[in-house]
Amino acid sequence: MERDERGDREPLPRGWVRHPTERMLITPLVAGVGGLLAFFTVVAIVVWLPIHTFDPPASEDWAPLSNTALKGRNLFAQNGCYVCHSGYSRPQDVREALYFLYPKVSQPGDFYGSDQSPNLLGTERTGPDLSQESGWHPNDWQRAHFYDPRFMDPMSLMPDMKSLFSDKQVDELVMFVEERSGKSGLLRYAGQLYSKHVVLLNQGFPEAYKGFQGAHKPIVEANEKGLKPPSTQLEEAPNLSQIDRSYWLSGDPLPVTEQNLMRGKEVFLQRCVGCHGLKGNGKGPGASFLSPPPADFTSADDACCGGDTGPGDFYYRILRGWPGTAMENFGERLSVDDIWRVVLFLKTIPNGTLAHYRVPEPKDYIVWQPTKELKAWVKTHQQLANNADFDKRMAKDPYVQEAMRVFPGLAPGDSMRLNDGTTELSIRSAAAGIKALYMDMLNRAWADAKARGEKLPPETNKTAPPTVPGQQ
Ligand code: HEC
Ligand code: HEC
Structure with a gap:
């Protein structure tokens, strides 16, 4: 006998069929078990199977851990x-x-x-x-x-x-x-x-x-005793060998304006003081962990006349870092202009421009000039024209490639002595x-x-x- 949901037996219009009585085919138990089965099938395929069957051979670059x-x-x-x-x-x-x-x-x-x-x-x-x-x-x-x-x-x-x-x-x-x-x-x-x-x-x-x-x-302090380069060699030559020589004599392309110096000071205070110190003397809080310690920028003599303190040298160090020291690369974090601006600012530090509320002014800027020793050295020894980067034939040996990466200022023919002589x-x-x-x-x-x-x-x-x- 057919009944509708309410059990009424009202007359149907002609040609209509009564709706069959509804009944739940899946019990809660079947739904629960089925759901779990579906879930674990997916987990098995997506997680278990790859872990137990995906075993690619070691790549060429793989090395174990000590x-x-x-x-x-x-x-x-x-x-x-x-x-x-x-x-x-x-x-x-x-x-x-x-x-x-x-x-x-x-x-x-x-x-x-x-x-x-x-x-x-x-x-x-x-x-x-x-x-x-x-x-x-x-x-x-x-x-x-x-x-x-x-x-x-x-x-x-x-x-x-x-x-x-x-x-x-x-x-x-x-x-x-x-x-x-x-x-x-x-x-x-x-x-x-x-x-x-x-x-x-x-x-x-x-x-x-x-x-x-x-x-x-x-x-840490340097042991100055007995560490002098051979007299025929420029004292800074080994330091220069870590800077691509196309930068050695280059100037700062930005004008020395108050705005550029202010922005340079801002960059220095944001990024560099942990190592180089709030006074720029290389005695930031990180310095006691580091050897060599961070550079001291307070010497006017260094700013004007150092053999490896030209604006281009500074730029290269900040751009790429200095392998072997804690000086890190900022090339991915600072814009090209901001690096040149902080280079401008570094050359005002000997005039006290890191003092509180002190606006660095163009008159504080110390102009760098290559010394006659440096000029003589690049004429006779590490000649600018022999810059390895100008030679586009690439070295194939990976150890040579790595050596050229950390000593970009050395050409294949160069040989010099370290300061231990x-x-x-x-x-x-x-x-x-x-x-x-x-x-x-x-x-x-x-x-x-x-x-x-x-x-x-x-x-x-x-x-x-x-x-x-x-x-x-
Ligand atoms: C993690 C520490 C650290 C930070 C941060 C750091 N430096 Fe250095 N920096 C060093 C160390 C260490 C040296 C190597 C000094 C040496 O060997 O004489 C160095 C060297 C340099 C040199 C080369 C100096 C020279 O005489 O050739 C420049 C320029 C320089 N840093 C600029 C900066 C600037 C600008 C910043 C911020 C944008 C900065 N550094 C941030 C540690 C640091
Ligand atoms: C809360 C997030 C966070 C945690 C947790 C954390 N780090 Fe970092 N880590 C960072 C950030 C952000 C930087 C980038 C800024 C910096 O150099 O400090 C960073 C930088 C680093 C760098 C330097 C990368 C480079 O070359 O500049 C190393 C190495 C590092 N972390 C290792 C670790 C190790 C090891 C641990 C665990 C003991 C750890 N970190 C825990 C956020 C974190």
């Missing part, structure tokens, strides 16, 4: 660093999200093996992507930055990591950051270590302090030193990984030479 770096990796995970820092770069990041000069797009095989996997891909980029961080800064920079990121960048929002300074943890974290970027990263780190060796030897500084320092150590500085000796450091670090990481029983790719992966991203 034991110390592996401990640092755990600290990186425990301290939530991945919340603000991603660990992989996509093609679009090469332009947007990285401030490294030689960016590299991550490959699946970069995360091979159990020490890199599950990889620390991270969730967002509040700070820069760190997959290519290795070798970008020296260890002393990293230590000072972990102690207080505001020492290096007064505008940084990264939390400080002072709690890691009570034992060796900070050094483990530094090793992870310096070793995580594969073979190309190790090569860059080797370039950084080699440059540090050259800078310290040349300027007569000891190694930077290690481990727990607080911020209370005195700033004996150590040679040339592209050849730098490439050999960088290669030795790179091989040593790679061999030790492989030996550590083997001893830990890690899954390793064939030995040929280790012996294949590294590449320099951006140079192939």
